[in-house]
Amino acid sequence: MKRMLYGLLAFGFLLADSASAQLAAGSMDVQWNSGAADCKVNPPQPLQVHRYNENTYILRESLCTTYEAPFMYLLIGDAKALLIDTGDVTEAQKVPLASTVMSLLPSVGGSKMPLIVVHTHGHLDHRSGDAQFTSMPQATIVGTDLAHVTEYFGFSRWPDGIAQVDLGGRIVDVIPTPGHYASHVSYYDRATGLVFTGDFFLPGRLIIDDADADRASAARMTEFIRTRPVTYVLGGHIEMDRNDQTLEMGSTHHPNERALPLDKEALMKLPSVLASYNGFYGHSGMFVMYSQRRVLQCLAGAAVVLLIGIGFGIRWFVRRRRRQRVSPAKA
Ligand SMILES: [Zn+2]
Numbered sequence: 047m048k049r050m051l052y053g054l055l056a057f058g059f060l061l062a063d064s065a066s067a068q069l070a071a072g073s074m075d076v077q078w079n080s081g082a083a084d085c086k087v088n089p090p091q092p093l094q095v096h097r098y099n100e101n102t103y104i105l106r107e108s109l110c111t112t113y114e115a116p117f118m119y120l121l122i123g124d125a126k127a128l129l130i131d132t133g134d135v136t137e138a139q140k141v142p143l144a145s146t147v148m149s150l151l152p153s154v155g156g157s158k159m160p161l162i163v164v165h166t167h168g169h170l171d172h173r174s175g176d177a178q179f180t181s182m183p184q185a186t187i188v189g190t191d192l193a194h195v196t197e198y199f200g201f202s203r204w205p206d207g208i209a210q211v212d213l214g215g216r217i218v219d220v221i222p223t224p225g226h227y228a229s230h231v232s233y234y235d236r237a238t239g240l241v242f243t244g245d246f247f248l249p250g251r252l253i254i255d256d257a258d259a260d261r262a263s264a265a266r267m268t269e270f271i272r273t274r275p276v277t278y279v280l281g282g283h284i285e286m287d288r289n290d291q292t293l294e295m296g297s298t299h300h301p302n303e304r305a306l307p308l309d310k311e312a313l314m315k316l317p318s319v320l321a322s323y324n325g326f327y328g329h330s331g332m333f334v335m336y337s338q339r340r341v342l343q344c345l346a347g348a349a350v351v352l353l354i355g356i357g358f359g360i361r362w363f364v365r366r367r368r369r370q371r372v373s374p375a376k377a
């Protein structure tokens with residue numbers, strides 16, 4: 047019995063090994079521009095491009111162009127290319143995203159190959175560059191609202207099920223991951239084993255507005271990757287330093303920035319990280335979690351209480367002054 051068990055285990059490891067061996071290799075050896083404390087002095091290039099391998103590129107808007115400094119990913123297949131997210135900047139004069147992407151695309155039959163522009167989710171820092179692609183005949187832009195996401199990918203029982211995009215010899219799985227955003231999806235590239243998780247999972251703040259949906263997404267994602275080889279997990283931003291401390295919000299200077307990739311092990315732990323989240327605020331390991339909506343509601347409530355307090359204070363002060371004027375003899 048024991049020997050049979052060891053045999054099965056060895057077979058399992060062999061399968062996992064052979065799956066990893068089939069992945070197209072790539073390089074994460076990149077130094078992202080750290081921005082600047084004063085961006086007016088020597089501003090960096092607005093868009094940095096890292097070639098992971100010959101048909102996979104990682105692009106990032108500079109911290110001086112937008113403190114969000116979002117990442118975008120370009121996957122090129124035999125017949126089509128897929129751009130995941132378009133960043134925080136609309137104007138091509140500020141960030142030449144579309145022309146840069148086009149320059150990376152190979153030609154098929156004398157013209158640039160078709161490009162599908164998709165998103166992890168609809169927050170503006172992930173889709174503002176869409177406008178640069180609208181006039182390009184070879185580009186298809188997929189909307190970010192739930193109706194467009196479910197229709198384009200063919201989800202019939204959202205958020206259940208996994209969809210696929212076939213780029214020609216390169217299949218990308220689409221995994222529903224709502225929680226940060228109602229129509230958030232993550233992507234798994236079978237060719238490289240890269241997982242693109244947007245703002246659902248990143249080395250930064252996990253902003254969770256629907257805790258139940260996010261927990262279900264974590265369970266769905268871990269179930270999906272459990273049996274698949276994962277090289278790197280790549281999110282939408284870096285908001286941590288090398289000691290895994292959260293960087294100041296809105297900072298245009300990240301001199302000690304952490305590396306972008308998280309690993310499969312970290313993603314497999316997400317369900318237990320989320321277990322400590324109460325729907326408002328939580329902290330587990332390197333991750334801070336909170337609901338932006340509820341924090342804003344709280345701040346709005348505190349502002350109302352403060353205004354009411356100030357109103358009562360002014361009323362009390364005016365009445366006191368009036369009383370002093372009516373009976374000066376008592377003073
Ligand atoms: Zn977001």
Ligand SMILES: [Zn+2]
Nearest residue numbers: 169171245282
């Ligand atoms: Zn974002």
